[in-house]
Amino acid sequence: MGVLSKLCVAVALIAAAQTPACADESGVKLVLQVSEGTRQAKLALTMAKRDLELDPRTRVEIVAYGAGVQFLQSDTLFSDEGPKVAALAARGVVFKVCENSLRASNLGRGDLLPRVQVVPSGSLEIARLQREGYAYIRP
Amino acid sequence: MGVLSKLCVAVALIAAAQTPACADESGVKLVLQVSEGTRQAKLALTMAKRDLELDPRTRVEIVAYGAGVQFLQSDTLFSDEGPKVAALAARGVVFKVCENSLRASNLGRGDLLPRVQVVPSGSLEIARLQREGYAYIRP
Amino acid sequence: MGVLSKLCVAVALIAAAQTPACADESGVKLVLQVSEGTRQAKLALTMAKRDLELDPRTRVEIVAYGAGVQFLQSDTLFSDEGPKVAALAARGVVFKVCENSLRASNLGRGDLLPRVQVVPSGSLEIARLQREGYAYIRP
Numbered sequence: 263m264g265v266l267s268k269l270c271v272a273v274a275l276i277a278a279a280q281t282p283a284c285a286d287e288s289g290v291k292l293v294l295q296v297s298e299g300t301r302q303a304k305l306a307l308t309m310a311k312r313d314l315e316l317d318p319r320t321r322v323e324i325v326a327y328g329a330g331v332q333f334l335q336s337d338t339l340f341s342d343e344g345p346k347v348a349a350l351a352a353r354g355v356v357f358k359v360c361e362n363s364l365r366a367s368n369l370g371r372g373d374l375l376p377r378v379q380v381v382p383s384g385s386l387e388i389a390r391l392q393r394e395g396y397a398y399i400r401p
Numbered sequence: 402m403g404v405l406s407k408l409c410v411a412v413a414l415i416a417a418a419q420t421p422a423c424a425d426e427s428g429v430k431l432v433l434q435v436s437e438g439t440r441q442a443k444l445a446l447t448m449a450k451r452d453l454e455l456d457p458r459t460r461v462e463i464v465a466y467g468a469g470v471q472f473l474q475s476d477t478l479f480s481d482e483g484p485k486v487a488a489l490a491a492r493g494v495v496f497k498v499c500e501n502s503l504r505a506s507n508l509g510r511g512d513l514l515p516r517v518q519v520v521p522s523g524s525l526e527i528a529r530l531q532r533e534g535y536a537y538i539r540p
Numbered sequence: 541m542g543v544l545s546k547l548c549v550a551v552a553l554i555a556a557a558q559t560p561a562c563a564d565e566s567g568v569k570l571v572l573q574v575s576e577g578t579r580q581a582k583l584a585l586t587m588a589k590r591d592l593e594l595d596p597r598t599r600v601e602i603v604a605y606g607a608g609v610q611f612l613q614s615d616t617l618f619s620d621e622g623p624k625v626a627a628l629a630a631r632g633v634v635f636k637v638c639e640n641s642l643r644a645s646n647l648g649r650g651d652l653l654p655r656v657q658v659v660p661s662g663s664l665e666i667a668r669l670q671r672e673g674y675a676y677i678r679p
Contacts (some may be wrong), residue, residue: 290528297679305467309524312501316522328583328679330664362590383594385587387569389675397528400539401436401467429667444606448663451640455661536667538576539678540606 293388293396296330300341303333305401307346310355319398322350323391327384328361333366334359335374344375351377360384417437421497428458432535435469439480442472444540446485449494461489462530466499470506475499475514483514490516499523567597571666571674574608577617581611583679585624588633601669603614605638605662609645613635614653622653629655638662 284351290315300336310322326334334357337368342360347357357378362368364380371380381387431452433445442465465473472482473496486496487529494518503509503519520526529536531537570591572584581604588600591596604612611621612635625635635656642648649658659665670676 290525292524292528295677313522313525316525320525360478366517383591385570385677385679386568386591386594386598388677389570393568393673393674395532396539397531397674399434399527401524418660429664429671432664451571452664455664459664534671536670537676538573538663538666540663 274397275332286323286325287301289317289321291321291391291394291396292323293387293391294322294324294400295384295388295398295400296326296401297328297384299329300333301344303343304400305332307343307350309399309401310350313351314350314355321354323356323396324390325358325360325381325384327363331359331369333361334374334378335369336373337364347375358387360387382392402407421422422530426495428456428460430460430530430533430535431462432530432537433461433463434523434527434537434539434540435463435472436467436523438468439472441540442469442482446482446489448538449489450479450496453489453492453494460493462495462497462537464497464499464520464523464530466502466526470498470502470508471515472516474508486514487516497523497526499526544632565594567599569599569669569672569674570601571663571669571676572600572602573666573676573678574602574604574611575662575678576605577607578611578621580679581621585621585628587622587677587679588628592628592631592633599632599674601634601636601674603636603638603659603662603666603669605641609647610639611636612652612656613647614651625653626655636662636665639667 283335294309296303296306306324308315310324313320313322333341334347335341338344351357358381359373359374359378361380361382376382388398408486435442435445449463452459452461472480473486475482477481477483490496494513497520498517499511500519500521502523513519517521527537572587573669574581574584582641588602589611590597591600598639611619612625614622616622635653636659637652637656639658639660652658666676
């Protein structure tokens, strides 16, 4: 295979790699922002549940920051969303929480529900997910 | 035309198909989320109207779910936005409402303004539109 | 170089131009919407500051419209965010304000902080930035 054909194949592969997210009918990817209180968290959990029921191929990440971190506490005195979070995590929903916001709320990793990931910045994480083709929704 | 040149033409077409949304100055595509009360709906209708006046090539879809479905009722006792919705629909604005949310509000298709489309999930619809190049705005 | 190879090189350049925003680890691009009161403006300013500290390559544009334009007034009686806006602008953060909203608030260009840009429509500007690869966040 000559240089020219190798180049064309490479270009075709690059183009193909960029196409799927826009062209096919695979499940959508969703990043849900939770940055307000518990009410918004409940909306996000319900949205994730229903969308997975409608289309199990849907990929959902829930990113919490600011006043939105409370529902991820393991202490049931402060949040009773634990069972819902666990059920959704078992179905592949990813939960991420902003490290800055945790500190501002005097929370540490030990205060969080199992399987919750800590990221340095909620907003940078949301931006990276959008760059990877995730659609942003603020419930 | 040999295999190689066909491949190159194909790749060029794929690349060209991906380019316009990012490179040219055609009108932007906007999906506006209405998920709160009437105040947010009014903001969305005004935004759509003004943006179409500024640039008639703008394509707007308004997706309502949750507490945002009320303004699409045809009963003028519950919503007086009907004339605005009709005027915008006549100019090409697309109105979509979440079926789940309709049920939760005890509303059926018969309660809606003409030309309003019902979609299975407001959030999945918003995600699909973003995948098609629509910019998301939550007014 | 024949026509065919020129075509391939052109296609490769187009593909390469489209790749970086999705594939590499350069800083993310963020457009923050400020359309509510001062509280949301403060959240946006803090978000921009922290994200720039975490990753100085981050590019941030803050677009204000509706009730979100107030914090960009130079009159300290109405806004005390001036020093924060100036400090962020010096670090490359871009501030844009919607002309329509300015008029609705009886404000003119002369009432704004230095370096604030006026755009015809906040929503069209946000949509254009998303089309250029900016991730949207509504703090």
